[in-house]
Every structure is written in structure tokens, then in C-alpha cells.
Amino acid sequence: xxxxxxxxxxxxxRLAELRGPDVPAKALDARALAALAANPGCRRRAILxxxxxxxxxxxSALGAPSAFGQSQFAFTRGNAFEAKVKADGGAELLRxxxxxxxxxxxxxxxxxxPDLSAPGPExxxxxxxxxxxxxxxxxxxxTLLDHPMLALDVAGSPAxxxxxxxxxxxxxxxxxxxxxxxxMLDGSADPAKVGAAxxxxxxxxxxxxxVAAHLDPAPEVRHRVLLxxxxxxxNLPTASAVDVRKQRAVTGRQLARLTRIEDIxxxxxxxxxxxxxxxxxELTSAVESVPATYxxxxxxxxxxxxxxxxxxxxxxxxxxxxxxxxxxxxxxxxVEEVLSAxxxxxxxxxxxxxxxxxxxxxxxxxxxxxxxxxxxPCR
Amino acid sequence: MSLISTLARLEAVRTxxxxxxATVRHRHLSERPLVFVPLTTAGEAxxxxxxxxxxxxxxxxxxxxxQPRDRDLRFAFLAELADVVLPYLDAYAQDVEAxxxxxxxxxxxxxxxxxxxxxxDAPQLIVPSRAGVDFVRLLGRSMRFRRTAEQDPESPxxxxxxxxxxGRWLTHFGERARVPGSSLLLAMTDVLSRHWATGQSTLEDxxxxxxxxWIDPPEGSTGAEAxxxxxxxxxxxxxxxxxxxxxxxxxxxxxxxxxxxxxxxDRARTAFAAAEDGLEADDRLxxxxxxxxxxxxxxxxxxxxxxxxxxxxLDLLRALPDGAHVxxxxxxxxxxxxxxRDRIVAGEPPQPRRDDAVTAANKLAAREREQARLxxxxxxxDPLVMAGRRLSGEAFAGEVxxxxxxxxxxxxxxxxxxxxxxxxxxxxxxxxxxxxxxLGGKPQAAEFVGREAEDLLVxxxxxxxxxxxxxxAGSVPEKGDRLCFTLFEHExxxxxxxxxxxxxxxxxxxxxxxxxxxxxxxxxxEDVL
Numbered sequence: 001x002x003x004x005x006x007x008x009x010x011x012x013x014r015l016a017e018l019r020g021p022d023v024p025a026k027a028l029d030a031r032a033l034a035a036l037a038a039n040p041g042c043r044r045r046a047i048l049x050x051x052x053x054x055x056x057x058x059x060s061a062l063g064a065p066s067a068f069g070q071s072q073f074a075f076t077r078g079n080a081f082e083a084k085v086k087a088d089g090g091a092e093l094l095r096x097x098x099x100x101x102x103x104x105x106x107x108x109x110x111x112x113x114p115d116l117s118a119p120g121p122e123x124x125x126x127x128x129x130x131x132x133x134x135x136x137x138x139x140x141x142x143t144l145l146d147h148p149m150l151a152l153d154v155a156g157s158p159a160x161x162x163x164x165x166x167x168x169x170x171x172x173x174x175x176x177x178x179x180x181x182x183x184m185l186d187g188s189a190d191p192a193k194v195g196a197a198x199x200x201x202x203x204x205x206x207x208x209x210x211v212a213a214h215l216d217p218a219p220e221v222r223h224r225v226l227l228x229x230x231x232x233x234x235n236l237p238t239a240s241a242v243d244v245r246k247q248r249a250v251t252g253r254q255l256a257r258l259t260r261i262e263d264i265x266x267x268x269x270x271x272x273x274x275x276x277x278x279x280x281x282e283l284t285s286a287v288e289s290v291p292a293t294y295x296x297x298x299x300x301x302x303x304x305x306x307x308x309x310x311x312x313x314x315x316x317x318x319x320x321x322x323x324x325x326x327x328x329x330x331x332x333x334x335v336e337e338v339l340s341a342x343x344x345x346x347x348x349x350x351x352x353x354x355x356x357x358x359x360x361x362x363x364x365x366x367x368x369x370x371x372x373x374x375x376x377p378c379r
Numbered sequence: 380m381s382l383i384s385t386l387a388r389l390e391a392v393r394t395x396x397x398x399x400x401a402t403v404r405h406r407h408l409s410e411r412p413l414v415f416v417p418l419t420t421a422g423e424a425x426x427x428x429x430x431x432x433x434x435x436x437x438x439x440x441x442x443x444x445x446q447p448r449d450r451d452l453r454f455a456f457l458a459e460l461a462d463v464v465l466p467y468l469d470a471y472a473q474d475v476e477a478x479x480x481x482x483x484x485x486x487x488x489x490x491x492x493x494x495x496x497x498x499x500d501a502p503q504l505i506v507p508s509r510a511g512v513d514f515v516r517l518l519g520r521s522m523r524f525r526r527t528a529e530q531d532p533e534s535p536x537x538x539x540x541x542x543x544x545x546g547r548w549l550t551h552f553g554e555r556a557r558v559p560g561s562s563l564l565l566a567m568t569d570v571l572s573r574h575w576a577t578g579q580s581t582l583e584d585x586x587x588x589x590x591x592x593w594i595d596p597p598e599g600s601t602g603a604e605a606x607x608x609x610x611x612x613x614x615x616x617x618x619x620x621x622x623x624x625x626x627x628x629x630x631x632x633x634x635x636x637x638x639x640x641x642x643x644x645d646r647a648r649t650a651f652a653a654a655e656d657g658l659e660a661d662d663r664l665x666x667x668x669x670x671x672x673x674x675x676x677x678x679x680x681x682x683x684x685x686x687x688x689x690x691x692x693l694d695l696l697r698a699l700p701d702g703a704h705v706x707x708x709x710x711x712x713x714x715x716x717x718x719x720r721d722r723i724v725a726g727e728p729p730q731p732r733r734d735d736a737v738t739a740a741n742k743l744a745a746r747e748r749e750q751a752r753l754x755x756x757x758x759x760x761d762p763l764v765m766a767g768r769r770l771s772g773e774a775f776a777g778e779v780x781x782x783x784x785x786x787x788x789x790x791x792x793x794x795x796x797x798x799x800x801x802x803x804x805x806x807x808x809x810x811x812x813x814x815x816x817x818l819g820g821k822p823q824a825a826e827f828v829g830r831e832a833e834d835l836l837v838x839x840x841x842x843x844x845x846x847x848x849x850x851x852a853g854s855v856p857e858k859g860d861r862l863c864f865t866l867f868e869h870e871x872x873x874x875x876x877x878x879x880x881x882x883x884x885x886x887x888x889x890x891x892x893x894x895x896x897x898x899x900x901x902x903x904x905e906d907v908l
Contacts, residue, residue: 067611069630072638074422183424185520186732232900233424233521296580306611313603318389322580325385335392342386356770360382363766368399370762 015051020275025052028159034199035301037254044292050261055303057276066303078181090144096239111142121160124149135168143168150207163204173220184229201225202247381767387576395601397575397593404699407562407709409503419626420447425521429678443678458539501716504564507624514626516553522546523729524899560753588621622681644670702760736887776863777802794850814864822869
């Protein structure tokens, strides 16, 4: 049994080989982690993300490019808004934290804004941990950490995360701040976007808790994060406390469930490589050597989704029509299986799923019969 | 999703074409709908980029904002939009018929009938997708509190005259769209996916191009191929051949085409403002106009494909026969339209930012009631929907095998015939559960008595047989009739009445007090709409 340290080194080496020669690693961000946690059964995503493979490049090389991208308008506006929120040493931001989360504390004045710059993500993460420790020790004052760097262990390899801000309260507790540029209209924002922000913030909370665990006494990481958005149609910041206990529990559980990347790497054939430079056939077989768990939700979360959807459809998997469809069909997993069971050509009539299917097919045919259409065309 | 619609989806996968999910059309379609295809600027709340709007398929009106961050240009866009939408609404508001409504007499407290006006028809707004419905609501919110120079001479940025009114109307349409079964404002993707089951997931059905590709694929290609083409195919410049139905645009379009064009426009405008003499100004005005035209062309190129798809969707839907209850639900939409028209005429203030407790509770109760009504009516109108209810044990169909005359006990015996029905369905029936069938458009109730055999149900008919000892002709099922009974009621009763707003209990914030006029959103130094 080799020592853990060497093992870690060996894994890093192995992941670099998977990425391909001279391909820089793509860092995992919180959004990717939240998406990964949403589909923990997908080994393909776990190994590609874990190895830092640029999935967008791989998808293009496979001939199924992803449709993700950010408009420069949104980008400019998002940056301008964040700069506005953090202007004046974060005075406005701290005022919002005080008002929404910690009214009993002294109002923030002369808050500390430590410099967190350091070379490399490891250096920045160490610098952040140090700043957090100092700020917590210096109880009684407010500290704003602007773009700190946090390390989180994901399936055996470290991921570096950069929250918009972390605030240390006078009582020594920590709050994650998430700055988003979608509007909060009359006090409410788009629930889908708030949900995504909460899942992302939950990842930061988990990472902060790992940092906090190294301190004695361990400071409290607050489970209510601050979501800062533009108010109505203006560019003025407004904020709301969002409870992320549920998202934190779900994400934490899913991340723990992620099959260890080492174990997945061990199942790959020797010499497997996911470099986008490879010939398409070779790359395809490399990607196909890891099983994926495709569901339509992947389309909005994973760059490889169109490739996986192709494969899933070609295999006739019913999940490509949605997870709920798969759930109501019992043990039948392919389109042909279901249709032949419905026609009465296969399947066990005592199986309740099969019996319900036949009944449904009969009722459907009966309802469509007056139209004189066996297989209804739509024109 | 019921197993029947799942089967339809699987069948669609196998055949490569969408399958029927309804045998009739369950939404009203106006003869002259107003189609609205909006685009918005990414990252900005309520900063429209442009739109195609109109009632004539061959002559849409193109509106564009060459610099979406410029307040004046946005106001110009909204004023132009008001010029298209408000005359369209007015045409419907003026054509009225007499109707009666039940009201409580304020003096006696009795329910009396009042003669009121009801608009003979209502306008209908059609947007490509659900995001379009949200955008209509957002536009409404952004406009309805604006003040015109006439209302508030002090206002630093007065809105053009009819903009606040348009805001109130769009808010009303957006709010009405939340009522199940309403058709004042429809999202094309929602209506199409209600009537057809495609071979893709409901998430993918949100893409209008892909959805239509399944329903009406071009000659020689399957739905799956055509849908993939609609989702991903790009031209040589990297632009989607089938642009998203909006209001959000494709990032590649923003970055490669729109941003440079807006920059050129800004430069031309600065140069024009800096012109020193008339001749120079003329030249630069030409450049400015050219830059503006270029942006208009870009907006047109992204909206026109969607515009055509919305009309294609309308064609497909019009080919379906009307459901029997669609007209009745449309009458409710007409009442809703008339009601809002009256509120505006009466000079009531715009809809508040937040509803008070009683209004909110009323809205929720109304939506719940309409949902139940919609479900019942769709099942009665459409055998395919009824099949789903039969599968889930909420209805059963079968043949009458026996009718035995019986009477109720009491001083005046009334007919209570026992009807035996043979059915293969498996309804969830307990003793004395009420079931309903449709008799000349009205529900007739019966009670479940018991089972004679696994597939023989005995029912006791309890109403709609007249007042006499002998039931009226045709009111009792006869042997050999094929009938369909439902376990759900056909008509919805209103719930208990809510208190007046002045009687709001303290648990719900107490009486709202004096109505204060809502202030307009304060303008800030930043760019605001």
C-alpha cells in the first residue's frame, strides 16, 4: 500500500495523462460542481470534470458542439454591477449584510478588506485561509474578503472555488455573499435563477466549512447566504437572505456519493486520453469508454449533453424523454421494449407496468379510432 | 404525464412524427390575433432590443432600439408599441353586447341581476414561448407606474402619453395568462405541446423550432433530424439558422453581430452630435441612419423566422376542430377583458405592485377553480383526455346491460332507477360514491350501489328526471346505451366567500387602510427603464 501522498501524486499524473499532453486543466467552478451534484450517477461527467478536461472543446471535436456562451452585454453589466456593489471598500455590501443578516451587531464601519493576492490557486487558497483565521481572531469588527479562493475536495481531487465575497461578522461567524445581475422585482426574483444561485452558494458554504474545521474553536459558517441583485429596473443593489440548508445538505450528500475519480480512472483502458486534438474516432471511443447517465436536464448543465443525447436516442433509451417517463415504465427501458409490450408482443402480462401499458394502449387506440387514424399523422 | 401521453411520445419516436395528444383544440384562437415576437438585451432587466408585432402575417411591424441602454430610445420603442397594441385593443373594447351579471345589492344585501356591457369579442395576444409571456408581464410592470408629463409635470423623465396605459394592459394580459384555460395571452409552445406529443422531452419542447419540426417536419426528414437542425444548425458565420424564439438572443449573435453594430451606431451618433456645420451634419446623419438601419436589419433577421413559425403553429392549430367548452371559457376571457376596460374607464389606479391579502386569496381560489374546470371540460370534450382519466380510475365507460325501475321512499316517491353498466375500466368506487354523466350538456348524477360482478357496476340515478313520478322521456339510460361516467364533477362550484378587504383579519395584515397611490420607480443616475 503506497503512502497517501504518493498516491495523490500518482492520481494527478494519471489525470494529466487523461487530459492529454500540454492541455491545461480547466478548473472546476461552483456552477459545474452544483451541476455535477445534480446528476451524481454520471461517471463520464465526474471523470472529465475531475481531470479538468475542457468539455466544450471535446464536444466540438466530437461534432456535437455545446450551445453555451455568454453575451458580452450580460458580462459587462454583471461586472459593472459587482463593481458598484463592492465600491468604497464594500460599504454598501456590508450595510446589506448588517441589515439583512445581523442587525444586532454593530453597524459596519472601518471594515477590514485584506489583500488576498498570491501566486496560483493554492497560494490564494492558503492566503484566504490565513485571512479568515486572522479576521475571526480579531473579533468585534467586520471583514470583507473580496474574491477569496477556497479549496474543496471533490471525489478525490481538489477543486478551487471563487465566491464573489465572504464576510466575517463581529461575532466571528462567516457569510457567503453571492452577487447576481438578474433583477429583484418588487422583492421577488426568478425562482429558477435564485435556485441556481442557492445551489452555487451551497457549494461555497461546504468549502468554507472545510476551512472552518481546521480552526479551533471552529467558527460558524452561516447557512443563510446573502443574495445581492439589482433592485427593480435600476442598477442599485438590494439583497435578500437565502436559506441554503437544504441545498447544502443535498449537494454535500451528492458530492460524497460521487464515485471516486480514482476508481473510475482505474476502470479505463490503459492509454485512454480525452484530448480534443485526437482524431474524432479515437476521441469518441475514449469518451464512450466511460458510461454516462443522460437525462434531458443535462442539456442546460453539461457541454457534452448533445453528444450523450445522440447516444441515448440511438440506444432507444426512454430516459431521453425525461426522468419521469422512465420512472413510470417499471423495468422497461427502451422504446422498442415498451412499444412491443404495449402491443402485447412481449412482456409479462402479470407485471403491473406491462398491464397498465396495454390498457393505456387500448384506451388510446379506442379514443383515436373515430378519427380513422391508426398512427395519427398531424396534418 | 399520464401513461397515454408517454405512449404517444414513444410512438412519435418510432414514427419520427409528433402524435396527437388531443383530438380537438382546447384553446380559443381569435380570427385576428396580435402576434408579438419580442427580443431583449442580455443582462438588462426590461431593456427591449426590438420586436415584430402585428395582426397581418404578411406585414409585421418592425420595432428596434438601436442602443438599448438609452432611455429615450426605449421610450420611443414603447410608444411605438403602444401605437400598434392600443388601437388593436380599442377595437374590441368598443364593440359591446348587453349581458346580465349577478351582483349583491348594497342596500338590501340580496343577489340581483344587473344589466351590464360585455365586449362582443376579446383581443388575443400570441407570443412564441413561455419566456415571452414573462416578458409581457415584465414590460407591463416596467411601464404601468410611469408618469407622463401631463400626470406629473415635475417628472424628470416623462413617459410618452400612452405608455403607462399599455403597461396596465400588458400587466392584465400577463396576469390573466396565469389562469388555467384562459386564452387572452397564449404562448405558442404551450398550446402546441398541449395538442401534440413529440419524440423529445418536455424541456426540449420549449424550443419552438424543434417543437414544430416534430409536428410538421419538412419533406423527407424525420422529426428528430429536423429538430436537431432547428436546435443546432449554424451558418458559415456561426449564427443559428433557427434563432431562439426569444426574448433572449443567442450569445453568438450578441457578440459577433449585435455588439459591433451597436458600437458603430454609438460612434456615428457621437460624430453626428459633434458635427460643426450643416454639410458635415448631413453626411454624418446619413451614417447614423445607415447604422440604425443595420441594427433594424439584424433585429428583423432574428425575429422574422420566429414570426413565421408562430403563424405556422396557428395554421396547424386552426386545422383542429374546436372543443365544445372552448367557447364558454373564451366568454370568461371576454368578461376579464371587459372588466379591465371598465376599471380603466373608471379611472382606477394601475394594478398595485403587491396584491392585498383578499385580492391574492381571490386570485388563487379562482385559479384553482379554473384548473378543476379546465380538467373536467377537457375530459368531456376530448375522448383522448377522457381515456387518461379512465386509465387513472377517475372515469369509466361501458354499456348499459340492465335498467330496473325503483323509487325513493317517502311521501312523494321519486324515480330512482337502478342501472347496470358493464365496463372494462377499473374506477375507484366506494359505496355511495357519486358519479356523473353528461345528459344534453348537463351533468346527471348517480350513486354507486355495488358490483354484481367484477365488470358489472350497479348505479342509482338520482336527478335530472323531472318532477313527476314517471321520469321524463330520455332522462333514464336504456339498455344497450354506451355511457361514460366520471367520478369528478363537471361543473365547479365557487368556494366559500372571502371577507371584504375592509374585513381582512389581523392574521392577514388587517384592513389595507387608505389606498395610497403607488409611486413610480424613482429614476436614478444609472440607466433605468
